[in-house]
Amino acid sequence: MKQIKIAFNLEPLYIPIEQILVTKFLAEHNRYARKYKQIKASIIEVGIIEPLSIFEIQSEKQMYSLLDGHMRFEILKELGFTEVPCLMSTDDESYTHNKQTNRLATVQEHLMIRKAIKRGVNEERLAKTLNIDVRYIKSKVNLLNGVCPEVIELLKDREISQQVFFILKKMKPIRQLECVEIMLSVNNLTVNYAKALLVATNPNFLVTPSKKSNKNGTSSDAIKKIENDIAHLHLQYKSIEQDHAQTTLNLVLAIGYLRKMISNNNIKNYLAKYHSDLLENFESLIQLDSFNSK
Structure with missing residues (x-):
């Protein structure tokens, strides 16, 4: 070894x-x-x-x-x-x-603050040490209260806004986990996206169902459809991303073949005489590849 x-x-x-x-x-x-x-x-x-x-x-x-x-x-x-x-x-x-240094994740910061307080460091001293408002420390201490363990595990290495956790706490655990998995799948852990998922949540999966009517006239079904479409687009993007290397290689080989073919005067003259449009396209591809290689 x-x-x-x-x-x-x-x-x-x-x-x-x-x-x-x-x-x-x-x-x-x-x-x-x-x-x-x-x-x-x-x-x-x-x-x-x-x-x-x-x-x-x-x-x-x-x-x-x-x-x-x-x-x-x-x-x-x-x-x-x-x-x-x-x-x-x-x-x-x-x-x-x-x-080799990772910036401190939000969950890790919470755990460090909790550990410091457990060891006897009071909130006021922590706030003074970090040069921040004591209210921020208090919010950090209670950050994960009401967040299910599976969600904490998924987000333990992520640096995200603590507001996202406050939004997740408005949902029941099963919906919290579903939303976080969607956010991770589309690589979008922003507060606005979390809010959109909250709006799209069925009242049965909210800790305290909202009694407010939808003033914008946008149904939760429509928002749910948008949410699913975004997730589907992300899957398509990941599929294209995985095929990109092979597609690029095929393109390089094809342009190399075209360049070699056009260098043959007999073939070039034939194309110029009978297929001038094809020759023009072939030469454009070769020129574009040469430009991108510079």
């Missing part, structure tokens, strides 16, 4: 700031961004959680190249840190770490 090479040493090192060289400079406007303020507030409140990623410069003694964490590095300098925790990379590729 082939061994997997570990990209970083597991134990963090504390490196003096002056021994770290940045590989890119942080734009001035980033210092006023919400993300910058959140990270700064987090470091002030609970300290540095994620170490920086560095690589030792072979030509320079005790000097290191910063691979990932430029924003944290600038904040630490601003706060007066003299040493910073770092993970030593075994590869000097500055994009490797970022490629």
